[in-house]
Amino acid sequence: MFLSNIETIPGKTITASHGVVSGSTVRAKHVGRDIMAGLKNIVGGELRGYTELLNESRDQAIERMKAQAQQMGANAIVNVRFSTSSVAVGAAEIYVYGTAVTVA
């Protein structure tokens, strides 16, 4: 499954378009990360726990999007966009969407 965030897959031609596909996950952190983050609020620096959490979520969302595109018979997704939003205290939603196409 090819992915790109431009209109085309470079070096390939799009033969058919199947519609918009998307993948999303909502994940919450656990208290351990919360407490560490609270401490980091004082000293500053990268919140590694949260970075890992959001990276895992993003990977899972992309997998879900690919699975949906596969169901529709596509072999590539173009114009992929990401959106992260905080939907509740302690939980973040990662949303990724794009157009499922068949390339040759």
Place this chain on the structure above:
Amino acid sequence: MEALFPFLPLLVWIVPIVLGFVFGQINEKRHYRSIHAREKAWLHLPTTASRYPILPGHIVRSELVGGSVVVSVDYFKRAAAGLRSIVGGPVKSYESLLNRAKREAVLRLKESCPGAHEIVNLRLETSSLSNNARGSIGAVEIYAFATAIYLADATAV
């Protein structure tokens, strides 16, 4: 009635959760049925997240269209998410809620421009509207916007 008084703390806790669960599940199933039916009906309208139209033909007019929906969480989902935020992991109750909301927003976008031949550059924005400042989610607004394209060619549906 008096017999209930000692159990009042437990009742106060359990009743909203049960109500939230029962009515939330009913609502969700009903909404999903409606979404499936409408998505089938709107399948004929090409939609892309890309900027360039798929269909050939002379473009007569284009229009910025949008569809929005605000969904709120039932008490059961809120309680389940609260528990999840302690132990961490996927918040399954919110996933279905947001999935429904997004699909609903896109459907409303399509319904707002009947007669359009194509939808391009579909984008979605999510924002959380919290009624109570701290803590639980009040509601989430999903706004979908795109450009609707009207073609001159009568054969392109």
Place this chain on the structure above:
Amino acid sequence: MKYEPSLPQHNDNVIQEHPLKDFLSILIKLAALALLGFFLLGLLVDAVVDRMDASTEASLTQLIADKAAPAPVRGGTREVQLQALVDSLRSCARFTGPATVHLTESDTPNAVVVPGGHIYVFSALLKNVQSENGLAFVLAHEMAHLAHRDHLRALGRGIVLYGLAALISGDTSALAGVLAPVQQLGDASYSRSRESAADARALQVLACRYGHAGGATEFFEALAKGKRDIPGSHYFQSHPAMQARIAALQAAMAQQGIKTGVVTPLAVPR
């Protein structure tokens, strides 16, 4: 480019398991963990309070005692008689701290103890005891709360347990709501155990003062008349059910070989 529309057969964005399964599994685990944590912390607070010396206790009590004790509606002879009764119990109770009796007009038959050594007796209580022994038992029970430092235990538990709960639940007020029954059950159970301990000590004080424990259950019997015990209701109550308290006292009397005897008539007018 062609347009080949299709809809996905299954929705990968939503996990298809029953929502209750997720909710209940986490709830049960967290509740068990919370109960265990509260239990252990409760033991810690009890250990600290038991080992506290009298001067620390006095200064802590000073912090939380009512600076301005509310004046009773009437002073008078009845209050003096009650105070004399309390003072007569001191040697048997081995209690040397302050214990001042205040008589308050009220229709609720009850007696409460407030940090600082103030025992408030509500006037309707006098109508529910038949003898001096019965009244002495109630006063000895309240004095037992003072001797056991129950107010300090409650304060310590409040700080430690609610503080811990706030730390865990943090910003999610929904979670605090979800774990609330667990906290209430724990609090109620602890309160009942303190009441039973006060009952047991009062029984011993009564036996020491009068040589027998006649009249110990008078007050509970008077209150238990006409009230049905709803099964399961006592889990959330702060005091054990009346029948349970009577049964516990009778069992303790049998076990310790304390007998009943002739009771002294009530000198305090009702």
